[in-house]
Amino acid sequence: MRLMPRSRRLTVSIALAAAALAIQPVLLEAILVAPHAVFMDHRSRTGQVFLVNTGDTPEEVSIDLKYGYPATDSTGTVFIKLIDQPDSTEPSAAAWIKAYPRRAVLAPGQRQVVRLLATPPAGLPDGEYWSRIIATSRGSKVAVVGGDSTVSAGLTLELRTIISLSYRKGAVHTGVSVTDLRANRHADSLEIWFGAERQGNAAFLGTLVYELVGEDGKPRDQWETPVAVYHPLSRRYVFPLDSVPDGRYTLRMRLTTARNDLDQRNILPAEPVTRSVDVETR
Amino acid sequence: MRPPTAALFLVVLALLAVPERMFGQVTASLGATVLIDNTALTIGQINGLDFGIVVPGTPTKIGPKAALAGKFVLHGVKNAEARITFALPTVLTVGPNSMPISFADDPITGKFGCHRNQDQQANCTTYTPSTPLVVRIRNNAPPQNTFYVWIGGKVSPAVGQQPGTYTGLVTMSAVYTGN
Numbered sequence: 001m002r003l004m005p006r007s008r009r010l011t012v013s014i015a016l017a018a019a020a021l022a023i024q025p026v027l028l029e030a031i032l033v034a035p036h037a038v039f040m041d042h043r044s045r046t047g048q049v050f051l052v053n054t055g056d057t058p059e060e061v062s063i064d065l066k067y068g069y070p071a072t073d074s075t076g077t078v079f080i081k082l083i084d085q086p087d088s089t090e091p092s093a094a095a096w097i098k099a100y101p102r103r104a105v106l107a108p109g110q111r112q113v114v115r116l117l118a119t120p121p122a123g124l125p126d127g128e129y130w131s132r133i134i135a136t137s138r139g140s141k142v143a144v145v146g147g148d149s150t151v152s153a154g155l156t157l158e159l160r161t162i163i164s165l166s167y168r169k170g171a172v173h174t175g176v177s178v179t180d181l182r183a184n185r186h187a188d189s190l191e192i193w194f195g196a197e198r199q200g201n202a203a204f205l206g207t208l209v210y211e212l213v214g215e216d217g218k219p220r221d222q223w224e225t226p227v228a229v230y231h232p233l234s235r236r237y238v239f240p241l242d243s244v245p246d247g248r249y250t251l252r253m254r255l256t257t258a259r260n261d262l263d264q265r266n267i268l269p270a271e272p273v274t275r276s277v278d279v280e281t282r
Numbered sequence: 283m284r285p286p287t288a289a290l291f292l293v294v295l296a297l298l299a300v301p302e303r304m305f306g307q308v309t310a311s312l313g314a315t316v317l318i319d320n321t322a323l324t325i326g327q328i329n330g331l332d333f334g335i336v337v338p339g340t341p342t343k344i345g346p347k348a349a350l351a352g353k354f355v356l357h358g359v360k361n362a363e364a365r366i367t368f369a370l371p372t373v374l375t376v377g378p379n380s381m382p383i384s385f386a387d388d389p390i391t392g393k394f395g396c397h398r399n400q401d402q403q404a405n406c407t408t409y410t411p412s413t414p415l416v417v418r419i420r421n422n423a424p425p426q427n428t429f430y431v432w433i434g435g436k437v438s439p440a441v442g443q444q445p446g447t448y449t450g451l452v453t454m455s456a457v458y459t460g461n
Contacts, residue, residue: 028326028327028328028329028330029326029327030324030325030326030327031324031325031326032322032323032324032357033322033323033324034322034323035322036322036323036358036359036362036458037458037460050322054324054326055326055327070459070460070461077414077416078363078365078416078459078461079365079414079416079459080365080457080459139327148445149445150335150445151335151336151337151338151381151439151443151444151445151446151448152333152334152335152336152446152447152448153332153333153334153336153342153374153381153383153437153439153447153448153449154330154331154332154333154334154374154447154448154449155330155331155332155352155371155374155435155449155450155451155452156449156450156451156452157327157330157352157451157452157453157454158451158452158453158454159325159326159327159453159454159455159456160453160454160455160456161323161325161455161456161457162455162456162457162458163323163458164458164460205460225363225461226361226362226363226460226461227460227461228459228460228461235461261359261362
């Protein structure tokens with residue numbers, strides 16, 4: 001079977017997404033950004049992002065690129081660490097990838113293709129380079145009814161959508177090492193601390209599967225979550241234990257590069273990693 | 283609801299789909315389309331947070347479960363993790379004049395933010411909107427791949443507050459964490 005050309009598929013998909021949104025309640029302001037992860041390579045040095053105004057008012061949209069990656073804070077919560085001036089050790093592509101146009105006004109329903117063009121420095125070593133694409137949209141001013149002698153108040157809104165960009169040159173490879181795996185019961189939930197470090201010269205994009213296995217060897221529950229390891233992270237997960245009776249269990253963890261939200265052509269293979277740890281849920 | 287717009291999109295979709303069917307690529311095309319279709323990310327505002335006309339000297343509050351609360355919706359990759367943050371103003375202004383606005387927890391109204399992965403405001407979970415929200419998009423196919431946030435607030439016009447339409451800027455950010 002022959003697949004549709006990539007650009008055509010994206011066009012059709014955006015029409016589908018926009019159509020789906022069109023049957024939703026009226027949106028005062030809304031901006032659709034697709035895809036949610038952009039991959040570019042050194043051969044073509046180009047990429048594209050689609051913007052669609054799915055709201056009912058004109059939107060002024062600007063595009064910026066800034067270096068950033070997922071990181072975790074002391075509570076194990078993930079956030080995107082954005083760095084304005086990354087040092088030379090950071091694999092930043094933000095300075096040498098440009099977006100065209102950088103600014104546009106979109107009428108309701110209007111679609112805009114933003115082209116991305118890379119001009120990497122000469123002698124760029126093989127590897128993966130990262131940036132975040134920030135799409136900022138501003139709608140029309142708030143319409144607050146008030147007369148000359150009245151006091152009225154309202155808010156205007158700015159919407160920022162931040163997606164990832166990966167630029168790959170030459171031989172890229174990835175892997176991951178698990179640096180921490182702890183689990184214990186916390187109230188009616190299972191709290192898991194997961195630490196990981198990336199191997200290779202590209203981000204590890206994969207899926208983390210946890211399976212809680214009873215002493216009889218039977219699986220009692222399973223949770224699955226995508227995972228992205230750019231820099232070392234220490235992540236806290238909390239899963240409900242509603243259906244799990246008190247007892248002693250083994251938590252099995254399996255980390256693979258399977259991702260159902262990314263084009264398979266952009267997945268870098270890596271060896272699966274498995275670990276296990278004992279858990280008492282009494 | 284916007285039936286004419288929806289109908290227009292469906293017509294466009296039908297026209298786009300016909301050539302693929304003619305070349306016998308239905309299965310491959312549909313499979314590929316579904317894959318990419320799920321990767322769009324949309325953030326939108328359904329209701330603006332509008333306090334309307336306020337009385338000088340009398341604080342006005344809008345709770346996050348009130349009909350006048352600001353309402354936002356995120357559509358994205360199902361089950362994907364997103365971090366939603368709000369940059370909130372402390373004052374609203376008109377010309378040189380200003381009026382305090384607060385989103386901090388209130389002893390009576392409680393927290394001014396609320397969230398849920400479905401459009402069920404009455405059953406949403408309250409939170410303090412100045413704190414980041416790390417959530418998962420509803421694990422359903424479009425258009426049910428949603429996450430909703432409602433925001434209220436409190437304005438405190440002073441006695442003798444100068445007339446005018448006071449406004450401030452709220453920035454809502456939605457980031458796929460990739461996790």
